[in-house]
Each structure stands twice: as C-alpha cells, then as structure tokens.
Amino acid sequence: MNFDLTEEQQLLEDSVARFVADHYALEKRIKLANGNLGFSAEHWQTFAELGWLGVPFDEEDGGIGGGPVESMVVMEQFGRGLVLEPYLATVILGGGVLRRTLEGERRAELLGPLIEGKLQLAFAHSEEQARWDLEDVVSSARQGGDGWVLNGSKTVVYNGGNADLLIVSARSSGGQMDTDGISLFLVDPKANGVEVQAYPTVDGLRAAEIKLTDVKVAGDALLGAAGKAWPIIEVVADEAVLALCAEALGGLEVLYKDTVQYTQERQQFGHPMTDFQTVSHRLVEMFMEYEQCKSLLYRATMEYAQNGHEAARTLSACKHLIGTAGKFIGETAVQLHGGMGVTEELRLGHFFKRQLVIESQFGNADFHLEKFAA
C-alpha cells in the first residue's frame, strides 16, 4: 500500500506547480481570459517544451508514457491555478481519441504536432437533447462518394473556436440512444458546411456551437471502425471525468485554504471570525469534504489505471462527491468571505465559478449518483 508519488511524478507535480505559481496570478489570468485567444499561445509552447502535452502518449509516439496518475498530477495543479489552456480538450479528449484510433503514418502526422504544441483539438460530441447521455447522438453520417457526409449540431464544445481540428461524433446507423452505430470523424473547422460560433463561458474558458450541414469528409477522416466508436467514447469520457475531478480537487484546496486564512485575518465583533464556532466548524467541514474528495479521486484513478472502464462506477462516485463537495465548499467559501466573496476582486469567486462549470461537464452529481446506483 503506497499513496506516494514516484520521483518522476513528484518532479512533474513540482514543475507544473512552479509554472502555476509564476504565471497564474489572478490579474494575469483575467488578462488572458479576456484576450483574443482566451489563453496564452506562449504557455502552450511551454507545455510542449516541458513535455506536458505528451503525458498520456506512448514513448514511441513521442510522449512520456504516463498513465492516469500522471494526468491527475497535471490536472490537479492546473486546477490550483485555474489554468485556461485547453489541455482537457486537446490532450485528454482529442488526444485520447486519436491515440486509440490512428495507425501508421497518419498517427505520427497528427500525434507529433499535438505533442509539439502545434495542433489543438476539440471533442465535438455533446448535443442539446442529450444533456449528459453520451450515447444520445442524432447527428448523422452517411456514406457518399468515397467519403462521408455529416449533418447535425454539437453544443458547448470546449475549445471549439480555437481548435485546428474537430473530432465529431455522428450516427452512421442505429437509433438515437443506441450505443452501437456511432462513428467518430476528424473534421476541419474551415471545411464547407461547418459553422462555428465561439463564445466565452462563465468560468473564463471558451466554447462553441458547431453546426454541420452536408459536410463532406474523406474516407480517412473516419476514426476507428464505422459505427463502433462507443467503447472509445466511453473511455475518453472516463478520462475526462478523472481529469475534471483532479482539476476540481486542486480548486477545492484553494477555496478552503483561502477561507481558513481570510477568516483568521478578518475581525468582526472584536474577534477574528474563527473565534466563532459556527465559522470554525464550517471550516473543518470544508476540510473534511476536501479530504474525502481526495481519497475518492485516488481510489478512482488507481482503479482506472488497473481496470480501465470497469472502474466506471468508482469514477461516478468520485464525480458525484466532487460535485456535492464543490457546491458545499464553494458556497461556504463565498458565504464566509461575506461581501468580498461575491465580487470578482478575490480569486475565490473565480475558483467558485470553475467548480460550477466542472459540475456541468460530463455529468453532474445527480447524474453520476444515478449511474453509481444503477
């Protein structure tokens, strides 16, 4: 039994933590979020140089051959900085699909640039009617000529406006809720018939609505076998859930620790606020919830590393707990900061908003409790 990071993992954590400390002060983040791109292209290159973009990829692909623990380490530190760069969209989601579907030359053609920071991706999967049901796909793919013709709409696609390539899911056979019959395609956002409407999200990230009208793609745009994308979508979503939980945990640590500090400094009624038991007990509850989340994140990550998708039930448990704890810790942090808590001036407000959005990605607490109980 050992919960310690290996030496390499510890080095990775230290280097991401140092980057966050150096580059993600609140004012810097706000500036980036409000900029043209919504993140820093320079940072993205730094990620490439430091090998972070290659974390989950095999060494023969140019990666560092990391597993779920390495991804967790990176995401948790990103969470502590509210990092804006589209790591989840490009490396975890997009890269997760590509490394499972591409072969030979094409694999090298795409994974190389991705790891070198020259290719950004977005996973255009979710549709409005689906909410979080991954199998609910009505966008269609039909064979035409020597390729495919795609039609449909994808919603809240993170990094959809900046991605060089989109990974689009569409139904090539079967009914709306069938797991069988879903296919994945690589689509150039500049291709005819692709309409991308990009916008900011409440947490300072970027997303897009994507409409596909008779979009013609070549035969080699199909990723994996036609109609057989479900197992890939499932595991990529598993990895996204783990990544989001790790990111959330990093944010929760900041939220509770900032509150512990603030309430000790803030004087009301001639005492530091922590002299009032109603305050100190709630700080303890925040801390307890945080530790529980951490335990379940470790459990989920380790089980996933061992058993892959068979660990899905524990992943759901983790996303559920992170969701409920995120609400409790976030709301309590705001409440105990009083008026300051509801402003954009302190970083905690920004961390709170990120927790809310994480709760809206890949299933909220209720959704995952239902899956856990099923």
Added chain:
Amino acid sequence: MDIELSADDLKFRDEVRAFFKAHDYKPGQDYAQWRLDWFKAAREQGGWDVPKWPTAFGGPGWSPTQHYIWEQETARANLPWDLPFGVGMVAPIIMNYGNAEQQERFLPDIRARTVNWCQGYSEPGAGSDLASLKTKAELSADGKHYLVNGSKIWTTMAHIADWIFCLTRTDASGKKQEGITFLLFPMKQDGIEVKPIITLGGSHSVNTVHFTDVKVPVENRIGEEGKGWTYAKGLLAHERTGLAGVSRSLVALEKLKHQAGTVKRGNSSLLDDPSFRAKLAKLEVDLQALEFTELRSLARAASGQQPGPESSILKLKGTEIQQRIAHLTMEAAGPHMAPWGGIHVGPKFASGGTQSYLGSRAFTIYGGASEVQKDIIAKNVLGIRTQGGSN
C-alpha cells in the same frame, strides 16, 4: 382557524388585479414616463404608491391581509422598477425621527420617485459588525456643518443615487453603538468618489464610496447627534422582515417547473428525471411551509399582537429557498449553464439562470448575514445567553 379570504379581501384582490391590468406597460411606451405615471395613478388609488407608509403620511392603511394580497399580486405583475432605499428605508426614518421641516423637504420627492437614494452603512471593516463603523463626521467650530471623511462599501446604486443616508461616527470615546450620527447629503458634490465593485456575475450594482471633507449642514442630521444607531436599528429590523419573498419564490418555482419541462432529456423532459423531480418537490414542501409561517406571522400582526417567534425565521428560510430555486434553475440548464457574455445557447433561461444563482449568493450576506441572524434568534427568541457572540 380559517384560511379563507373574506369577501372584502377578495374584492380588494380584484381591485388590485384590475389596477395592474389597466396600468400595464404597453410596448412602445416611454418607460420613464410610464413609470412616473404609474406611481401617480397608484397614489390616486389612495396611497398604493406607498403601501407601507402610515396613513398620516399618505399610506393606504391596509390590513396585514391586504398587504399579503398586494405582495402576492405584485409578484406576478409587471411593476415599474423601484429602489428600496427611498420609500422603504430612509422615508420611515425621516417620518419617525426627522423634524417637520425635513419631512416636508424630503418625503414628496421620495414618494414621487424623482430622487434616488442610497444607503451608506457598511464599511470595509464593518460588515456584519456594523456598529464598529468609522466614517468620521466632525462638527465645525461654529456648529453649522459636519465634515465627513471615510469610506463606505457595498453601497448599492451609489453611482446613480442623488442622495445618501449615512451612518457616521461623531464620538469614538464610548460604546461603539453610541456616538453614531445619521446624516443625509447629496451624492453629486466634490469630495465624494464612487468606485464600482464588479460582482460575481460580472454586473455592477454595488460600489465603494469615499468621502473627503464632505460638508454636511447640521440641518441634514436626523434626530440627535449620537443616536443614529437607534434610528438605523429600527430600520434594520424592518429590512429583515421584508426579505422572505414568499410570493416571488412561489412564482419563481412555477416558472422553474415550466422551464424544466422545456429541457429535453432524450425523448422526455427534465421533469421526468427522478432526482430533479425530488429536488423540486422538496423545495415546494419547504415553500408551502414557509408560506404558512408568513401567514401565521401576519395573522398575529392582524390581531394586533407582537410578532411571534415564527417571524424571526422568515428571512433565513426565505433567502435559503430563493437560493435553492436559483441553484436548481442553473442545474436545469445542464451543460448550458456555462455559455456567457450575452450569448444564448441551449434553453432560453440558461444564461439568466446562472446569473441569478451567482447573484443569489449575496442573499444570505446582506441585510445581516445568516450567521448573525441566527445569533439574534438564539438570544432574542430562544433566550440563550451567548458568550462572545455577535450581539
């Protein structure tokens, strides 16, 4: 026990409905003019523009039941915007503690809604512990004016306000509740600097206000020097009873049900989702209880009794329920809670829902944070003697 409205009450309700219908805003109308006309017409109804004012000052003299009906009906109607600071807050203080001259000078404009007020209470170091405020007011040697220096924070609508009612410290030697003086002065003058505070949803309604050598004539002081805390406390109690918002919550809950019905989930709607339904139902149960808590409180007032213990929980429960409705609305939007910046993606209510939720977090902070409210209930209602508490 009887929960039926009397024939007179029903008649009153019909009159209110008829009034709202007859004076509703029509598309294309000049809003500002419609607003002033609306209040004028309400005044002609017999003081409907100032429902809570005593009859001596032109109020309608309604029974508690009539007030309840009014609140219920206004929650559904489209009323002109109105800030609470004038009619609801400073006016009662001027009526109770101001002199005849001040009443004549300030009340007519407040009533006509032609002058906007803001409230200068909280300070950077004085939030829940309001009485520790430090903004200094020094009387000039000739006794003709005060010189005000200091800072206020969370001052809602200070950037559009014409006047401020302000708690200032004229004496720091005694107990902190003593030595506080209540002053009124214009906002648009030298020495007053208003800086916006951007709140979580990115909107601007609160501000910090800095005073540098602001001259306030002594005739703008309400009541006696050093008695401002007593005057403000009466108002704070008033503020605490107005915030349950039961009628508005009932309307909001109905709206939420409708909205959830428009959210697709596969081939059905979110209303068929068992966990969402359970949360909606739980909210409705709590709100049904709160509605009758408010009615019990009203019934006591109607029969001329002192407010009962039940009235102390109205703000706490009311704001908690408002926050839960806001949260559930955001949750109903699912992945579409995130799109921001004036963009409309997914269900129609989505971006507004997130905005409301973020805004609702302040409900348990302003007007006395929930923690302080509970201290007050512990002491005043349960009779618990607290040590080192907030009161």
